[in-house]
Amino acid sequence: MFGDYSLGDLGSIFVMQGFAGLILFSVYVLMALGLAIIFGQMGVINMAHGEFMILGAYVTWMTSNLFQTYLPSLFSGYFFLAMILAFVASGALGMLVEWVLIRHLYKRPLDTLLATWGLSLILQQAFRSVFGAREVGVDLPQWMLGSLHVSDSIEVPINGVFVMCLTVLITVGVAYVMYKSRWGRQVRAVVQNRIMAGAVGINTEKVDRYTYGLGCGIAGVAGSAFTMIGSTGPTSGQLYIVDTFLVVVFGGAASLLGTIASAFSISQTQSTLEFFMSGSMAKVLTLLAVVGILMLRPQGLFALKVRK
Amino acid sequence: MSDEPNKGLLSPLRRKLLMGMAALPAITMLPKASFAQAPATSAVNTTGLAVTDTEVTVGILHSATGTMAISETGSIEAEKLAIEQINAMGGVLGRKIKFIQEDGASDWPTFAEKAKKLLVNDKVAAIMGCWTSASRKAVLPVVEQYNGMLYYPTFYEGLEQSKNVIYTGQEATQQILAGLNWIAKEKGAKSFFFVGSDYIWPRTSNKIARKHVENVLKGKVVGEEYYPLGNTQFNSVINKIKLTKPDVIFTDVVGGSNVAFYKQLKAAGIDLSKQALLTISVTEDEIDGIGGENIAGAYACMKYFQSLDNPNNKTFVPAFKKMWGEKTVIGDVTQAAYLGPWLWKLTVEKAGSFDVDKIAAASPGVEFKGAPEGYVRIHENHHLWSKTRVGRAKLDGQFELIFETADLVEPDPFPKGYQ
Numbered sequence: 188m189f190g191d192y193s194l195g196d197l198g199s200i201f202v203m204q205g206f207a208g209l210i211l212f213s214v215y216v217l218m219a220l221g222l223a224i225i226f227g228q229m230g231v232i233n234m235a236h237g238e239f240m241i242l243g244a245y246v247t248w249m250t251s252n253l254f255q256t257y258l259p260s261l262f263s264g265y266f267f268l269a270m271i272l273a274f275v276a277s278g279a280l281g282m283l284v285e286w287v288l289i290r291h292l293y294k295r296p297l298d299t300l301l302a303t304w305g306l307s308l309i310l311q312q313a314f315r316s317v318f319g320a321r322e323v324g325v326d327l328p329q330w331m332l333g334s335l336h337v338s339d340s341i342e343v344p345i346n347g348v349f350v351m352c353l354t355v356l357i358t359v360g361v362a363y364v365m366y367k368s369r370w371g372r373q374v375r376a377v378v379q380n381r382i383m384a385g386a387v388g389i390n391t392e393k394v395d396r397y398t399y400g401l402g403c404g405i406a407g408v409a410g411s412a413f414t415m416i417g418s419t420g421p422t423s424g425q426l427y428i429v430d431t432f433l434v435v436v437f438g439g440a441a442s443l444l445g446t447i448a449s450a451f452s453i454s455q456t457q458s459t460l461e462f463f464m465s466g467s468m469a470k471v472l473t474l475l476a477v478v479g480i481l482m483l484r485p486q487g488l489f490a491l492k493v494r495k
Numbered sequence: 496m497s498d499e500p501n502k503g504l505l506s507p508l509r510r511k512l513l514m515g516m517a518a519l520p521a522i523t524m525l526p527k528a529s530f531a532q533a534p535a536t537s538a539v540n541t542t543g544l545a546v547t548d549t550e551v552t553v554g555i556l557h558s559a560t561g562t563m564a565i566s567e568t569g570s571i572e573a574e575k576l577a578i579e580q581i582n583a584m585g586g587v588l589g590r591k592i593k594f595i596q597e598d599g600a601s602d603w604p605t606f607a608e609k610a611k612k613l614l615v616n617d618k619v620a621a622i623m624g625c626w627t628s629a630s631r632k633a634v635l636p637v638v639e640q641y642n643g644m645l646y647y648p649t650f651y652e653g654l655e656q657s658k659n660v661i662y663t664g665q666e667a668t669q670q671i672l673a674g675l676n677w678i679a680k681e682k683g684a685k686s687f688f689f690v691g692s693d694y695i696w697p698r699t700s701n702k703i704a705r706k707h708v709e710n711v712l713k714g715k716v717v718g719e720e721y722y723p724l725g726n727t728q729f730n731s732v733i734n735k736i737k738l739t740k741p742d743v744i745f746t747d748v749v750g751g752s753n754v755a756f757y758k759q760l761k762a763a764g765i766d767l768s769k770q771a772l773l774t775i776s777v778t779e780d781e782i783d784g785i786g787g788e789n790i791a792g793a794y795a796c797m798k799y800f801q802s803l804d805n806p807n808n809k810t811f812v813p814a815f816k817k818m819w820g821e822k823t824v825i826g827d828v829t830q831a832a833y834l835g836p837w838l839w840k841l842t843v844e845k846a847g848s849f850d851v852d853k854i855a856a857a858s859p860g861v862e863f864k865g866a867p868e869g870y871v872r873i874h875e876n877h878h879l880w881s882k883t884r885v886g887r888a889k890l891d892g893q894f895e896l897i898f899e900t901a902d903l904v905e906p907d908p909f910p911k912g913y914q
Contacts, residue, residue: 419784
């Protein structure tokens with residue numbers, strides 16, 4: 188298939204395809220990070236993850252409208268504020284949900300699947316009632332549109348670079364919080380043994396609430412960032428949920444490093460295959476590969492030794 | 496007998512009669528149209544439909560919840576507007592239209608169940624409804640079994656025809672061929688790259704488009720790619736487009752994927768003012784989500800645009816906005832949904848009956864001169880004769896009409912040489 192093209196063409200396509208893979212990788216990591224915390228660390232099967240992302244997207248849309256109406260001169264920088272607000276909104280809703288719903292289910296982790304699935308339906312209908320059934324278009328400042336012109340045939344999407352930087356930033360932040368801070372140690376202690384952690388004086392309820400809130404907040408930021416590349420509508424969250432679980436489960440539920448490794452391998456397989464065959468076939472083969480590997484390694488790529 | 500005039504008449508009945516007489520002057524004050532030619536119910540309704548002396552009931556069956564609510568909301572709005580306008584003009588055969596709205600909830604078995612409920616329990620005279628082909632396929636056996644009448648608004652892949660369905664949208668050849676001809680002639684296009692969502696409509700449409708490009712236009716299809724519904728990452732296919740440098744990108748990507756596709760196309764530096772792109776899946780409704788700046792310059796092949804400059808459309812658009820808000824936009828399917836109640840009304844009046852069999856038989860040849868898209872007429876095969884138009888997307892989310900066929904295009908749901 189390459190016979191017809193010049194060497195220069197091919198070179199630049201490989202560079203761009205490399206970028207496409209990296210962008211897909213960042214997108215996967217960003218959408219999976221929140222779930223890696225909630226599902227990986229807390230064991231809650233959060234089917235409403237996509238809806239927390241879309242809440243972030245709607246917050247971004249509202250912020251953009253506010254800036255356009257009241258502060259048009261500051262519009263070029265609104266996105267940063269929007270991401271913070273998205274984090275706060277999704278995080279706060281997450282904490283509320285934890286208090287009302289999730290905390291009663293820690294002893295019955297499988298039931299969280301049903302409960303959060305119901306929650307996702309409720310949130311979808313709430314979005315539909317509040318914002319309307321139609322999709323909304325989020326206006327972006329001019330500097331975030333278009334591409335960086337590297338050479339005549341190599342162009343790098345600015346929004347892709349933005350998502351990559353954001354992913355690195357948030358991943359480093361989460362890794363620091365989970366593995367270096369006092370609070371992260373408490374989280375891991377609670378996950379490993381709730382009763383014992385309580386006995387040594389950790390306020391397990393508070394830790395649970397903040398952990399769930401953090402996971403949802405990160406989902407909100409991801410949703411905010413994805414307004415650049417995807418759609419914002421009441422059911423858009425459903426577009427992400429399958430890939431998100433795939434990444435987290437494949438990586439090994441309790442491991443942050445596993446999530447990153449799995450996002451990397453899935454995204455690279457997917458984008459390489461997509462280049463040689465149609466998108467649907469690429470997806471099928473990627474899923475087959477994942478299923479095959481999970482049959483050999485049910486615990487995922489990276490699994491911590493956990494006490495049973 | 497005349498000695499005791501009132502003895503045999505019970506007093507409540509007498510009171511009723513008196514009241515009726517007292518009300519007589521009021522009746523003459525009602526609009527003439529509503530009583531002028533209202534024929535007896537027994538004559539116009541021989542099959543037990545929900546028709547009374549003053550009312551006739553129809554069903555509206557769309558998804559008001561679930562994924563498809565995004566698309567179907569416009570159709571619901573258009574049908575309600577049409578019904579309100581028809582009622583304001585005196586209704587159908589002197590009867591006001593009452594509607595029962597059911598929610599298909601984006602779930603195909605639910606559509607079938609609700610259709611059955613509308614036909615069997617509510618005895619509706621017609622159903623305005625369905626949007627996706629999947630929902631229509633689920634409802635079709637129901638309307639055929641219980642002999643209902645379905646007015647289906649969406650442009651679709653063709654390969655179907657039923658006595659019990661009137662297709663007010665375009666079938667595939669009506670939508671695609673004229674647009675391809677135009678772009679081949681106007682842009683000298685020889686090479687085409689197809690991108691679609693992976694289900695029946697894009698695949699059938701692209702099959703027809705490919706045959707047309709290869710056999711009629713003598714061009715070449717340099718790529719044909721499908722992505723699963725809901726896919727949000729298109730960077731790989733965009734790279735392939737860059738590599739093959741097609742004259743035209745031809746797209747039928749739908750739903751949330753649509754938004755992702757155009758945003759990423761723009762981000763990858765593909766300038767739609769230089770790269771020709773022809774889509775059959777983006778209307779004003781979709782641009783709301785995509786954002787005008789991401790798609791400005793692209794060509795869409797439809798039969799209706801909100802910006803059409805004709806007298807019918809100039810009254811339709813303000814009426815729609817007055818009922819549903821200044822910010823709502825009207826896409827191709829919304830307009831086609833608006834045709835449903837009108838075509839049904841005209842057909843009932845032509846047939847002089849609400850009976851489904853008589854309506855099905857009377858449908859061919861029914862013309863609607865007040866259609867926002869211009870004149871339409873029902874074909875023998877229950878599809879519409881309509882024009883094909885090409886519009887160019889502008890920054891404000893509206894289309895600028897670039898081309899329209901001189902004559903109405905004949906619907907051809909089973910195109911020879913294209914299967």
